[in-house]
Amino acid sequence: MSKAFLIAAPWSNSGKTTVTLSLCRWFSNQGLNVQPFKCGPDYIDTIHHSTAARKPAVNLDVVMMPEEHVIRTFNNYQQGTDISIIEGVMGLFDGAVKDQGSSAAIAKLLDIPVILVVNASSMAYTIAPILHGLKTFDPEVQIAGVLFNFVKTESHYAFLKEACDTVGIPSLGYIPPNEEIAIPSRHLGLHIDKTFETIIEKAASHITSNISVSKLLESAKEINKIAREKAQVKTPSKTKTIAIAKDEAFSFTYIENLKWLESIGRIVYFSPIHDSQLPETDYIYLAGGYPELYLEKLSQNVSMCNQIRNAANLGVTIYAECGGMMYLGKAIIDEKGLAHSMVNIFDYSTSMENKKLSLGYRKVLFEGLEIWGHEFHYSKILNDQTNSSIGKVFTARDKEISTKIYTYKNVYASYIHLYWAALKPKDICI
Structure with missing residues (x-):
């Protein structure tokens, strides 16, 4: 069996890209075949994903693409892999019009569980009603776990974990802040050099050392792992x-x-x-x-x-x-x-x-x-x-x-x- 999950957040700037890159690299370092995906039209994150996973990343977008094309694309690329990781876009339900094109829309369409990354630097037990709202707003969206980001201490994490217990969503751990794993600005060019590689490796080590990877995998969806079928499409002779x-x-x-x-x-x-x-x-x-x-x-x-x-x-x-x-x-x-x-x-x-x-x-x-x-x-x-x-x-x-x-x-x-x-x-x- 292969696994699949979607990394989302309640709001932007929660750290979901860093978490996605870290998990892609960590699983790849374990010798697993990782297929990264990106919700929405972003073509910059996919370049970073491809570097982290050592495999080209693919966009999934229900605004630009018909739903059947999204399903077919996901099924085609995830076949034969060990883990498929989809990074969401903006907040969980943020779309072009209401939730159209949102991370939630992709999760529902593909029946993929959501792992939330929450910036909890200034948040304690108040996260409970927020998680409750996200969990109940659309019951078809399965929130399978939460990772709390920018949390410095165990005592702080205790409040957050209690909130998860109250709401009934598994807590998968917390990530302490670390300036050494900050991803460079999106407008500094995309030259993937040794510095970028070092950041990804440090992030992979830092994040996976502070969360429960085993619980995360338990929360992921199991998919039958079969060989990818070759498309039987007649194409014109490539004379051009x-x-x-x-x-x-x-x-x-x-x-x-x-x-x-x-x-x-x-x-x-x-x-x-x-x-x-x-x-x-x-x-x-x-x-x-x-x-x-x-x-x-x-x-x-x-x-x-x-x-x-x-x-x-x-x-x-x-x-x-x-x-x-x-x-x-x-x-x-x-x-x-x-x-x-x-x-x-x-x-x-x-x-x-x-x-x-x-x-x-x-x-x-x-x-x-x-x-x-x-x-x-x-x-x-x-x-x-x-x-x-x-x-x-x-x-x-x-x-x-x-x-x-x-x-x-x-x-x-x-x-x-x-x-x-x-x-x-x-x-x-x-």
Whole structure:
């Protein structure tokens, strides 16, 4: 049998990411096959999960994905593994609209028990009514245990454990604060170096030394462990080549999107930072990432900029999202106001000055096709004279917004990270 559980929290900043990374690494260190998942559209946590578990992490999202696709994806990736660990998003019942897309929604859909991580640094027996509310709010959500984070002493933990006993939820232990296991800021780049590895190893040791791993596993769901079946899907002969940007600046991709592309074409990777030559290709995919952290290198690679612009003028299909969209503009302006020239397919520039977060699910309607995605960026568009925008874009609450999908010949660019893996290839012109 394999095991599965979901790590959630009553509210954000409780430490569920650190706990998830720690458990992924600890179980992996024991020689177990660990499959990490992430609730919601986050593409940064999955990179960290993949490093910790030594296996690619997968997104599960009932807003961007049909429910049957979520179930199929989970079943496919968890088969043959020893432990599946799903990290939740925000608070347990926080979703795009009420609890839609929440950790609770995923737990219910997959019938997976929830392990709560609670920041109890300023909390004692008062946690009892909070746990009671979380337990009874939706009886279909099974809260199987609680881990109390940022608890310094046994005497403090005694109040918290009594609260669990009162409510009838198992307490799985407490985690003392430890500055050495703090995960670096999400906007410091994603270079996984020895420092990051050291943090994960220390976190794995620290957390598992202070909680009951055996009780946690007892609380997890048992799943029949069988070999993964190979998909029996007829795919077209892969005569087309798809070039995907992949380096320090462009790394935000959904693994199922990449597998979808692999099913219809031959994938080659290239680096807009390091490569001077664009591969011979029929399609180009410029994913999101952190181009603002590598502006000089991107701007100095004039050869790559010219080749991508020439490909666009020759009618090569190019799809760019968020950081990729920024790269296709005239320039990216850094936080100090200095402009760095880019590919110059579109006449806008993007700026990191006076950063302001734009965040949320997006529904795109275009020529009868509905496709969902997510918008997450701090930059803004300047000097936008481009009128060639297609489709309509809506929030999860069905409010139309001004986010554009820019077009030039066969180039499509937007701030939106689209999730197309649930679509059939015939639905997209590629």
